[in-house]
Structure formats: C-alpha cells, structure tokens
Amino acid sequence: MRKILILIGTSTFVYLSAAATISGVFKYQNTPMAAAVSPTNGFAVARAADLLIKQNIEQKKQDEKSPLVIAKNRQEIQQLAINAYYKEPLSEAAIRNIALTQYGPKSLDKARIMMRHGLKFSKRDYSSNLWLLRDDALAQNVGATLLGFDRAMRTNNAASDLLLPGLIQAVQQDVSIKPLVKLLNDNPEWEVNFWAAGLANPQSLVNLSKIRLAQSTIGKKMSAAENEDLDQNLIQLLINNQKFDDAFALFDKKNGVVAQNKNKLEQVVNADFTMTPKLKPFDWNLFSNTGQEVFIDGPAGKLNIDIFGFTNGLFAQQLVRIPTGKYLFSTNMEQQGAAKHYAKLQCAEPKLTALPAIEFAMPSGKKQSEFSNISPCRYFWLKLRADLPNGASSQASINQISIRRQSGS
Known part of the structure; x- marks a missing residue:
C-alpha cells in the first residue's frame, strides 16, 4: 500500500506542481480593477491584493515556480491583506494572502495551517483549495487529494483544464477507485468532463470500468441516453485495447439479467431477438x-x-x-x-x-x-x-x- 501511495503523490504532483505555485493559483483568479478603489470594504481590499499578485505574474516580477509571494512588492501586498483582514476577518482571500506573504519557503507548514484556517470561513475559495492540493499530494493523502480536486473544480469551472490531467493520472492507481466512486456518487458538476478526459486515456480505461461498476448512483448530470453512450464507448474502448474481461464485466453488470438469463448457460445475448440491441458488440x-x-x-x-x-x-x-x-x-x-x-x-x-x-x-x-x-x-x-x-x-x-x-x- 505504501508504494502505491507514493505513486499517487508522484503522479499527481507532476500536474499539481504548476497549480500549487503562485502562477497556477492565480491563473483563473477573477480580480477586477474596481476592487482597488473600495478601501473601506475588506473583501475589496483583499481583491486588490489579488490584483497586485496577478499583475506581478503577468509582468514577470514574480517567480512562477514559487508557492509563495516573493516579489519586491511583497510587503505592500501583505499590508493590503492585513488591512483586509482587520476590516473583514471572515475574508478567506485576506487570510490566504497573509499566508502567501508572511512566511518564507522554510515556513510552508505555517502557511498551510493558515490556509486551512481560512477555508473554515469559506470552502469555495478556489485559490486556497488549489494551493492546498499540493500539500495533500505530497503527503500522499489520496482521499484528501481527490477531495481537493473536487472542491477546486466545483469552485471554478475553468479549472478543469488544469486539474483533470492530474485526476485522470490518479485514476490509474487502484487506491484511487474507492474515493473517486464516493465523489462521483454525489454527481459533481465536473462529472461529464471527467469521463470525457478518462476515455481519451487508454491507461485509465480498466479502472474507469471498475469505478463505473462500483457507482451506486449513475450519472445524474447526464441523461439516460448519455449514460448508455458512456457505457457503450467504454466497453468498445476496452475491447479495442484487448481488455475483454473488463469489458464483459461492465456489460454483464449493466445488462446482466437480459444478457445471461440468470443461469449463465446461454452464451448469446438477445438470442431470441426480442430486445433492441444495447451495449454492442456484446449484443447484435x-x-x-x-x-x-x-x-x-x-x-x-x-x-x-x-x-x-x-x-x-x-x-x-x-x-x-x-x-x-x-x-x-x-x-x-x-x-x-x-x-x-x-x-x-x-x-x-x-x-x-x-x-x-x-x-x-x-x-x-x-x-x-x-x-x-x-x-x-x-x-x-x-x-x-x-x-x-x-x-x-x-x-x-x-x-x-x-x-x-x-x-x-
């Protein structure tokens, strides 16, 4: 088990390392200019700090590989974050930016503690969730890492492009199956994109079929026809990749009573031609x-x-x-x-x-x-x-x- 967890941490970190830096955290951050001209509003002051961080990245004043703010105007950003916190102690952005500016590379553990503290007030801050993904991945905490994926993609739809490759990479490890089933049973908004990205990755197909088999609620974000198309495509791709047993197991679960007449003696599906063929090529x-x-x-x-x-x-x-x-x-x-x-x-x-x-x-x-x-x-x-x-x-x-x-x- 330990070896598998290390693989999870390594494979996801390949994708999360960029996301966990300042550049990745603020890639999709919405920081309107209007925030800088509302100094009496704590949330607006916090967004002004976000704006400065984003400008540093765009103007190449910030090392994109760093997980913390190290630009020359770091103290200015920190002061904005502190002012925002005093005006609005429940501002997650203020707490997050204090964590990013107050600590150095050797004090990342303190930054993490503050990040997690901020999420107690708002679990929907995309930047905090994304930054903490790195922490969970490096700690090889599979369940927490996958929950982090879920939170980040729920809070920012545009994050899928950044996060889905790492999530699909994690699917290849058996230890990810159970927590992913739990997440998908809640029918998250990113479910459709997850399956589309997974089907495009041949190395993930077998575990995708195991996830599909284990789901207790099937694709409520998709219509019945879309769910059937998903199963059809997954079965066909498994066959194309010579994973016959996995393809048959998925087919038998989805269509088992009709397929095998319960006693398993009949090998031909729809042998009496009374049904419209489904889930080919195991049907006609x-x-x-x-x-x-x-x-x-x-x-x-x-x-x-x-x-x-x-x-x-x-x-x-x-x-x-x-x-x-x-x-x-x-x-x-x-x-x-x-x-x-x-x-x-x-x-x-x-x-x-x-x-x-x-x-x-x-x-x-x-x-x-x-x-x-x-x-x-x-x-x-x-x-x-x-x-x-x-x-x-x-x-x-x-x-x-x-x-x-x-x-x-």
Whole structure:
C-alpha cells in the first residue's frame, strides 16, 4: 500500500506542481480593477491584493515556480491583506494572502495551517483549495487529494483544464477507485468532463470500468441516453485495447439479467431477438447496405434479412464469451430465396486469431450442432453471413440463434 501511495503523490504532483505555485493559483483568479478603489470594504481590499499578485505574474516580477509571494512588492501586498483582514476577518482571500506573504519557503507548514484556517470561513475559495492540493499530494493523502480536486473544480469551472490531467493520472492507481466512486456518487458538476478526459486515456480505461461498476448512483448530470453512450464507448474502448474481461464485466453488470438469463448457460445475448440491441458488440451489430436490409422486429422476436442484390457478406455480428467446454449451437429460421446462410465462430483475441474458425450451416427450419471449445480462446466473434448469386433476391427471418453450454467451466 505504501508504494502505491507514493505513486499517487508522484503522479499527481507532476500536474499539481504548476497549480500549487503562485502562477497556477492565480491563473483563473477573477480580480477586477474596481476592487482597488473600495478601501473601506475588506473583501475589496483583499481583491486588490489579488490584483497586485496577478499583475506581478503577468509582468514577470514574480517567480512562477514559487508557492509563495516573493516579489519586491511583497510587503505592500501583505499590508493590503492585513488591512483586509482587520476590516473583514471572515475574508478567506485576506487570510490566504497573509499566508502567501508572511512566511518564507522554510515556513510552508505555517502557511498551510493558515490556509486551512481560512477555508473554515469559506470552502469555495478556489485559490486556497488549489494551493492546498499540493500539500495533500505530497503527503500522499489520496482521499484528501481527490477531495481537493473536487472542491477546486466545483469552485471554478475553468479549472478543469488544469486539474483533470492530474485526476485522470490518479485514476490509474487502484487506491484511487474507492474515493473517486464516493465523489462521483454525489454527481459533481465536473462529472461529464471527467469521463470525457478518462476515455481519451487508454491507461485509465480498466479502472474507469471498475469505478463505473462500483457507482451506486449513475450519472445524474447526464441523461439516460448519455449514460448508455458512456457505457457503450467504454466497453468498445476496452475491447479495442484487448481488455475483454473488463469489458464483459461492465456489460454483464449493466445488462446482466437480459444478457445471461440468470443461469449463465446461454452464451448469446438477445438470442431470441426480442430486445433492441444495447451495449454492442456484446449484443447484435447489424449491417445493412445497398444490397441488403437487416433489422430486428422485437415484438415478433425475429431478425429479418432482406437481400435484393448480389451479396457474399456479413449481416450480423456479436462478441460472445465461450469458455472451455461443450456447447450446443442451434438455429431456427424461415427462408424464401436462394441465399445460403451460415454462422462462423472466430477467435477475437489478437494473439489467437490464427485458430481455425468453427462454421455452422443455417438451413431453413431448426438445426442443432454440438461443438467443443478446447482452445485457450474465450472470446469469439459470432458472424452471420449470407451468400446469394448475382441478380437473385432472398428473404429470411431468424427466430433464434443459441449457443448453450452443456458442460465445462
């Protein structure tokens, strides 16, 4: 555990080091000029100090790598902060700027204490929250660091660009999963941006799926369609990155009762074609083109294939999980026309694609075939294809395609 915590502190600090400096803290600080001309208002005087700090940064008078104010006008800024505090003791900005100006690099611990004291009056001061992130990251306090991310992004929407890379970096460590689940269960405003940034990072995909599995409340900031799109995209990206087990676990959690009929014997999802396909490719992908129309009639429980030109290709496909064991492949279909329909099982795991495919004829009526999987491959593409001579046409309705486990793991 200690080693993992060190990794958290290191990875987040890469991103937080810039944020915890004066430059990062004041990057998104709103410091209007009007603040400097209201000397009787403590909050306005505090903002005047903010303005001077920001001007120092813009005019290159402040070392951007320093976590404290070290510019030549430091005493002027400090006096403004003290005056602001006397006028308004509850001003978090005043307390924060005293902390930034009163202590030197060797007294950062005192600055931290004052920063945390100020947050007791206002938890929404973006600059204080951002500065304290560094402290929590260096202390390897994962829960506090992630809470700091949450507070900073809640107080300043523009901070996402600065903070999300560090948050996504932290996702890669297993120790982050539980506190992130807790944060996401509260449906924070930054949730949508978090998932978008996470999906763009291949190293985070597995833990993102674990977070998604563990969430008790799912994406209230997103519509049902957006949540389904998120799960669909995450499943597809996991498959693209050969994380089949993680993709299947997420699919099974989201669609488990329909997917596996509770008893886990049926390996084909939506085998009776009564449901609209969801979370592909573990459910049916259908392929229509200028020569064929393919669609599911859910109420009738049929997969319809209308072919009106030359075809020699794929019309439906599904990724199925077939562990080692014996299975019964069965079909039930009706057909008019000269097309020959057949199914093919082909290993989907890249290192095992050279394994020979298993092919099944699909004549009109009912058909059953026994087969065994004795290979190390567990994930197969179930491909449904049709051959039809040029100029001919064909219509078919498939009532069921089943792969049912007879024995095995």
